[in-house]
Amino acid sequence: MNDVAWMGRALALAEGGRYTAAPNPLVGCVLVHDGAVVGEGYHRRAGEGHAEVNALLEAGPRAGGVTAYVTLEPCAHHGRTPPCAEALIGAGVARVVAAMPDPNPLVAGKGLALLRAAGIDVECGLLADEAAALNPGFIKRMATGRPYVRVKMAQSLDGRSALADGESRWITGPAARADVQLWRARSQAIVTGIGTVLADDPQLTVRLPQVDCQPLRVVLDSGLSLPPTARLLREPGGTLVVTNSADTPQAVALTAAGAQIVTLPAGADSRIDLGALLDELARRQCNEVLVEAGPRLAGAFLAAGLVDELIVYIAPHLLGHDARPAFELPPVTRMDARLDLEPLDVLSFGPDLRLRLRPPAR
Ligand code: AOF
Numbered sequence: 350m351n352d353v354a355w356m357g358r359a360l361a362l363a364e365g366g367r368y369t370a371a372p373n374p375l376v377g378c379v380l381v382h383d384g385a386v387v388g389e390g391y392h393r394r395a396g397e398g399h400a401e402v403n404a405l406l407e408a409g410p411r412a413g414g415v416t417a418y419v420t421l422e423p424c425a426h427h428g429r430t431p432p433c434a435e436a437l438i439g440a441g442v443a444r445v446v447a448a449m450p451d452p453n454p455l456v457a458g459k460g461l462a463l464l465r466a467a468g469i470d471v472e473c474g475l476l477a478d479e480a481a482a483l484n485p486g487f488i489k490r491m492a493t494g495r496p497y498v499r500v501k502m503a504q505s506l507d508g509r510s511a512l513a514d515g516e517s518r519w520i521t522g523p524a525a526r527a528d529v530q531l532w533r534a535r536s537q538a539i540v541t542g543i544g545t546v547l548a549d550d551p552q553l554t555v556r557l558p559q560v561d562c563q564p565l566r567v568v569l570d571s572g573l574s575l576p577p578t579a580r581l582l583r584e585p586g587g588t589l590v591v592t593n594s595a596d597t598p599q600a601v602a603l604t605a606a607g608a609q610i611v612t613l614p615a616g617a618d619s620r621i622d623l624g625a626l627l628d629e630l631a632r633r634q635c636n637e638v639l640v641e642a643g644p645r646l647a648g649a650f651l652a653a654g655l656v657d658e659l660i661v662y663i664a665p666h667l668l669g670h671d672a673r674p675a676f677e678l679p680p681v682t683r684m685d686a687r688l689d690l691e692p693l694d695v696l697s698f699g700p701d702l703r704l705r706l707r708p709p710a711r
């Protein structure tokens with residue numbers, strides 16, 4: 350096996366932390382000596398061992414003289430755990446191949462510098478794109494102070510997301526809805542609007558046997574009309590109700606029902622400022638956020654240029670012209686003023702199609 354193949358193995362190991370590592374990044378590590386693995390590890394949970402430390406534990410005294418393949422620059426800081434760079438130096442590692450630098454300002458090059466200063470042969474950049482793809486949310490939050498935002502929409506072939514009366518159960522079939530569970534599970538927050546909660550009374554939970562953590566549920570509710578009996582208030586994981594008027598009897602009733610209330614400034618249209626919402630979610634260490642809302646809120650995120658990825662499920666039926674659109678957006682009067690999206694991939698789930706797209710960078 351060559352460097353690329355060993356790094357490929359480290360990338361695959363990192364995936365082991367997919368539903369547990371947040372707010373930390375997914376990281377994998379392989380220790381190789383004379384063409385054979387002597388230790389492997391990944392980062393499972395914040396507060397527990399980092400990938401390198403887990404791999405060193407497995408290797409024990411065989412770690413001397415190895416090459417360490419790691420998907421992220423080894424850390425140099427004392428966080429919840431001691432610095433990995435020091436652990437690698439202490440174990441007598443000969444060479445470190447990292448896929449990418451750690452964007453965390455506490456690390457950012459210091460880990461690589463420590464290793465080099467100790468005389469270790471260090472390379473960085475092997476399979477960097479693949480490593481970055483493991484952690485879009487962590488990287489974006491470290492670089493910009495905002496989470497990575499996915500907007501999910503289920504629509505009919507004629508671009509409708511609900512009947513005129515708001516009925517939307519179910520546009521897509523069980524296979525597409527099972528796929529949505531995976532996007533929820535890897536997100537730290539699920540954002541929806543009060544309209545969706547009043548219309549559907551959704552749970553917005555992860556219901557997967559192998560996943561035991563629940564993302565924070567976030568309801569945008571400027572007028573605080575969420576009923577304290579809403580199902581999502583009874584689910585584990587916690588519900589954040591975002592408003593711009595918290596000083597009301599409804600706020601007291603919702604708090605008593607288990608909700609946490611947060612007041613954010615209103616944007617120009619007197620609705621909650623979505624940029625301020627994302628700032629708040631990043632402060633709460635959310636790396637990836639999934640918006641599962643109706644056409645108004647989904648459209649507002651798009652119009653504000655706050656979407657990193659759009660996930661659209663298209664069901665093979667037609668709902669007619671008075672059904673609701675998928676996205677409420679301002680009118681487009683010239684072809685060159687339309688919103689062009691870059692397709693990322695297309696997959697099918699039972700009878701439905703899934704398109705992943707990236708809106709234009711702003
Ligand atoms: C690594 N290997 O496996 C991970 C790293 O609070 P702590 O001690 O868990 O530190 C968290 C930070 O460490 C995190 O923000 C990121 O910069 C880095 N994560 N580093 O060398 C790992 N998970």
Ligand code: ZN
Binds near residue numbers: 399424432433434
């Ligand atoms: Zn570390």
